[in-house]
Amino acid sequence: MVDTELYPDQVYDLISVIPDPEIPVITIKDLGILRAVRIEDEEYIVTITPTYTACPAMGMIEDQIKEILSERGIKKVKVELTYSPAWTTDWLSYEAKIKLKQYGIAPPNHSSCSHMFDASEKVICPRCNSKQTELISRFGSTACKALYKCNSCKETFDLFKCH
Amino acid sequence: MTTKEATYTYALRLGDDALILGHRLSELCSRGPILEEDLALTNISLDMIGRAQALLKYAADTENNGNTEDDIAYRRAENHYYNHLLVEQPNGDFAHTIARQLLISVFEYLFYTELEKSRDENLSAIAKKVTKEVKYHMQHAIDWTIRLGDGTNESHKRMQTAINDMWMYSGELFEMDEVDQYLFREGVAVDLIPLKAHWQNRIQTVLTKATLVTPEDGYMQTGSKKGVHSENLGHILSEMQYLQRSYPDAKW
Ligand SMILES: [Zn+2]
Numbered sequence: 001m002v003d004t005e006l007y008p009d010q011v012y013d014l015i016s017v018i019p020d021p022e023i024p025v026i027t028i029k030d031l032g033i034l035r036a037v038r039i040e041d042e043e044y045i046v047t048i049t050p051t052y053t054a055c056p057a058m059g060m061i062e063d064q065i066k067e068i069l070s071e072r073g074i075k076k077v078k079v080e081l082t083y084s085p086a087w088t089t090d091w092l093s094y095e096a097k098i099k100l101k102q103y104g105i106a107p108p109n110h111s112s113c114s115h116m117f118d119a120s121e122k123v124i125c126p127r128c129n130s131k132q133t134e135l136i137s138r139f140g141s142t143a144c145k146a147l148y149k150c151n152s153c154k155e156t157f158d159l160f161k162c163h
Numbered sequence: 164m165t166t167k168e169a170t171y172t173y174a175l176r177l178g179d180d181a182l183i184l185g186h187r188l189s190e191l192c193s194r195g196p197i198l199e200e201d202l203a204l205t206n207i208s209l210d211m212i213g214r215a216q217a218l219l220k221y222a223a224d225t226e227n228n229g230n231t232e233d234d235i236a237y238r239r240a241e242n243h244y245y246n247h248l249l250v251e252q253p254n255g256d257f258a259h260t261i262a263r264q265l266l267i268s269v270f271e272y273l274f275y276t277e278l279e280k281s282r283d284e285n286l287s288a289i290a291k292k293v294t295k296e297v298k299y300h301m302q303h304a305i306d307w308t309i310r311l312g313d314g315t316n317e318s319h320k321r322m323q324t325a326i327n328d329m330w331m332y333s334g335e336l337f338e339m340d341e342v343d344q345y346l347f348r349e350g351v352a353v354d355l356i357p358l359k360a361h362w363q364n365r366i367q368t369v370l371t372k373a374t375l376v377t378p379e380d381g382y383m384q385t386g387s388k389k390g391v392h393s394e395n396l397g398h399i400l401s402e403m404q405y406l407q408r409s410y411p412d413a414k415w
Contacts, residue, residue, distance in 0.1 A: 050213070050292075052209075052210060052213060052292075052296060053210065053213030053214050053216070053217050053289075053292050053293070053296065054209040054210050054211075054212055054213020054214070054216070055213070056209075082288075083217065083285075083288040083289055083291070083292050084284070084287075084288035084291065085291075086288070086291040086292045086295065087292075136199055137199035137200075137202060137203055138203065138299055138302065138303055139199075139202050139203035139206035139207070139299070139303070140202070141202070143206055143209060143210060143296075147199065147202075161299075163295055
């Protein structure tokens with residue numbers, strides 16, 4: 001089969017396995033970064049959306065998409081960035097949240113983010129499941145995370161912020 | 164003036180605010196008072212640069228004469244930048260950094276919440292992302308204002324001085340010129356006049372909680388919408404544009 005005859009769905013499946021560069025246990029599909037694939041003028045148009053406007057991983061993800069498709073002989077690829085609809089943690093699947101927790105990152109609590117970030121909100125330690133945790137900083141190692149500490153196991157951990 | 168011309172200017176102004184404040188905050192990288200704060204300030208800086216990229220790209224696409232967002236960011240002269248005077252003010256001591264962040268982030272939260280309703284789809288989409296991010300910036304600034312204001316005698320005094328020093332740059336945030344008015348009539352731009360009362364209310368609530376005095380509106384600095392800046396912008400640009408001036412077309 002000639003690769004240029006791949007359906008957009010097949011191209012989508014091929015690139016959906018790309019891990020997020022900063023949280024490699026989940027894929028760009030799990031995270032909701034990969035939005036769609038379509039064909040336009042014999043070219044595959046891949047639409048991705050950034051988690052945060054300044055997400056530094058976007059360039060790397062674009063390169064990886066092109067690399068994977070290039071290995072299948074597909075050269076005519078354009079990766080488009082869209083801001084709408086705005087990315088939200090609501091798009092994280094249940095499985096993705098489990099994977100985050102196993103990786104040591106507390107998954108976002110809410111499905112709705114309309115409230116202000118509440119420092120007194122109870123966050124469960126991903127290591128020991130204790131509720132005795134406290135906020136150290138709203139800004140963690142990357143834009144999408146906040147830094148917490150657990151008063152039970154004494155470890156610090158990241159919370160994937162509700163967004 | 165056409166809608167296209169006005170939209171270009173509008174996106175450019177918003178992009179410049181983000182670019183210049185992003186650069187200012189990046190100066191604090193490795194200089195934060197504590198490690199967590201270093202991370203916070205540089206995270207905010209990164210959000211700003213992402214926002215600048217989105218807005219300046221939209222400006223470049225609207226202008227449509229071959230310029231990219233990088234050309235726009237790095238190849239203009241000082242009097243062709245349209246960021247508010249507030250965001251170019253120096254970081255000063257930590258209280259000054261926080262005072263500037265408080266005044267601008269409360270404004271931006273209110274502003275971008277309104278811009279979400281813009282009839283311009285691109286501006287509306289960018290605004291929806293910005294609102295989510297700027298909430299965190301605002302909460303960060305509010306926390307620190309209260310902590311420093313309601314802190315020791317020294318931190319209280321410094322926080323009050325910083326608020327007083329920054330106040331004269333706040334009036335400009337609510338000026339409507341012909342571009343704003345034109346685009347407001349088109350359903351694209353935000354009406355800044357009603358925003359001012361909301362902003363004052365929120366700021367006053369925070370300052371009162373921080374045991375600080377809200378300054379009286381006195382003389383207000385102005386000029387940025389015409390490209391007239393304080394001496395600080397030139398210094399920022401000489402550093403920010405150094406690489407592109409020394410090595411034109413340099414790429415990563
Ligand atoms: Zn624990």
